[in-house]
Amino acid sequence: MPNANEDKSTALSQVQRRAVSELLRVSPVADDLARRFQEAGFSLALVGGSVRDALLGRLGNDLDFTTDARPDDVLKIIRPWADSVWEVGIAFGTVGCQKQGYQIEVTTYRSEAYDRTSRKPEVSYGDSIEEDLARRDFTVNAMAVALPEKEFVDPHGGLEDLAARVLRTPGTPEESFSDDPLRMMRAARFAAQLDFEVAPEVVTAMKEMADRIGIVSAERVRDELNKLILSPHPRKGLALLVDSGLADHVLPELPALRLESDEHHRHKDVYEHSLTVLEQAMDLEVDGPDLVLRLAALLHDIGKPRTRRFEKDGRVSFHHHEVVGAKMTKKRMIALKYSNDVIKDVSRLVELHLRFHGYGAGEWTDSAVRRYVRDAGPQLERLHKLTRSDCTTRNKRKATALSQAYGGLEERIAELQEQEELDAIRPDLDGNQIQEILGVGPGPVIGKAYAFLLELRLENGPMKHGAAVAALKEWWATQG
Structure with missing residues (x-):
């Protein structure tokens, strides 16, 4: 019988084969962009959810990259290359673009953290990909593929955690959730989306730090909640929100x-x-x-x-x-x-x-x-x-x-x-007909007559024109 190490090895090899297939599909666009960064003296790597999804065999057309180039330099590189460019996230170090049907985001190496009262993270730029990966939410999102050489970067054991289908944090969960409390909701969301288990120490930290979610903006909380609810396994994520105490604060x-x-x-x-x-x-x-x-x-x-x-x-x-x-x-x-x-x-x-x-x-x-x-x-x-x-x-x-x-x-x-x-469904007579039949102009009485005819329509179904006129006149006679 195969032992645990052989099972893990088999799982890893399957994951790696899927990744190769997925990365080959996006290589023409990714490698072209990477060469442009290289020629400008910068590095570029596919990162985070894109690497995770490639390893899971579910990489779509949304590609996330990280770079040591600052946002202004990123803009200079991609503007002549991309089909379209947007700068919505540039304050947080992210430049977006579209190229040959791919939605691409390039983010400068960074770290971010909340203080005790802030609702927005403070962003500072970093100088190494290892530093960038260390500040990511979970190990399965803290992997990168350096381009164009396609060197796999995994300093926190994300590949093994992916094969085991478990969510852990690169550092301690307390440090991670202190940096961004929304990550506690992201743990529940990823559990629901990927059908992963959340490591016990992560769940413990969520329980101890649940009240910290209060400093996160309602919009960010709502967006995570929506992703969780729209996932394939929402019960799993919702149960974690309830069991951890997060739901006491958000729902x-x-x-x-x-x-x-x-x-x-x-x-x-x-x-x-x-x-x-x-x-x-x-x-x-x-x-x-x-x-x-x-x-x-x-x-x-x-x-x-x-x-x-x-x-x-x-x-x-x-x-x-x-x-x-x-x-x-x-x-x-x-x-x-x-x-x-x-x-x-x-x-x-x-x-x-x-x-x-x-x-x-x-x-x-x-x-x-x-x-x-x-x-x-x-x-x-x-x-x-x-x-x-x-x-x-x-x-x-x-x-x-x-x-x-x-x-x-x-x-x-x-x-x-x-x-x-x-x-x-509407009355058998419209407002203009009501005014003409009753000999009155626009006013509240027309709304009352309309409501009466609508009730009549709901109760009896469609009426012939003559019957509707007779019913309206009979009602009008009772209105003094």
């Missing part, structure tokens, strides 16, 4: 769910239920990861802790938790600086996630279907997925019944959409 509503009981399934806590709903929603994605759907799935029950009530019959209830949860969702997402559109969409889905159950088990009326579609608006497809994902019962008969019931609703919606154009 406290999530760990608050751990001790709550679900009103229908008392053997499950709401925290585990929410993670399962997230995974089930992912299974329904068609066009790749959907941030709005995943956020709604994760947050749909965050209103339960605030609405928990112990009933006289021994049951636990969470009445109106969807309404409370929508408000909590909006507040948290505003704090994390999400865009208004994302906040609106996620909050709306949280608010509506129980609507299907609210109609009971009886036959839906056409009016109920119309209102469901109207209230969901452009989020209807996501609401379908969220509602289906929210069933985590182990009772197969109940799960089948819920699935069939919702399938019936989707069929009814499809039928009515074909008959009535539900996606554009």
Whole structure:
């Protein structure tokens, strides 16, 4: 039987073969750029995530380089060479460009650190690639390939950690997280993206230093959280955020769910239920990861802790938790600086996630279907997925019944959409027609009449013109 050393050797050789194949693919562009730096008296190396992904056989068209050239010198070298150049990150030593379909970033050797009160890192430039690699977040991101000679640089054992699928820091995790506390969230994000384990000493440091995340800007925290949630294994990263105490500072509503009981399934806590709903929603994605759907799935029950009530019959209830949860969702997402559109969409889905159950088990009326579609608006497809994902019962008969019931609703919606154009529900008379029929000009009364006709449309479906006019006049007669 092969021993542990032979297994490690086999893993390393596989990793190295993948890297050679990936690096050969990008060599024409990378080597050309490296020669230009060499001719100007500077060095250039592929670095960080690009090397890691090459070793994993998943290198894309985003290439990261590091150099001893200062940003002004970098600009002089790449401007005549690149198809386009941007300087957005130049204050942090990074110059970006595009060349033959590759998105390239060239960053001057640097080190950066936070003080106790700063929300932005202080950047200072270095003179050696070893110094640059030592300040990187994890050993698997602290490898480089010097170009054009293709010399592999790995002073911190990143290759072995990559083969073992483990996240460690080049120095002590305490020093690394003190330099940039966001690295604690990056540990959770990489665990979720790469399905790696986080070394025990790194987890310990995360627990001890979790409160340091408070000095990092909300925008940087949000961006890491998004990458984690959009990753292939978000449960793994979210669990690490909760277990380390980081979630208490960046998404406290999530760990608050751990001790709550679900009103229908008392053997499950709401925290585990929410993670399962997230995974089930992912299974329904068609066009790749959907941030709005995943956020709604994760947050749909965050209103339960605030609405928990112990009933006289021994049951636990969470009445109106969807309404409370929508408000909590909006507040948290505003704090994390999400865009208004994302906040609106996620909050709306949280608010509506129980609507299907609210109609009971009886036959839906056409009016109920119309209102469901109207209230969901452009989020209807996501609401379908969220509602289906929210069933985590182990009772197969109940799960089948819920699935069939919702399938019936989707069929009814499809039928009515074909008959009535539900996606554009509006009254049978427009504002100009209302003014003409009532003999009045623009004003609040037109809005009231429009709302009346819209309710009539939702309740009864499309009306013929004469019937709509008669109904409007009858309503007008009651308005004095």
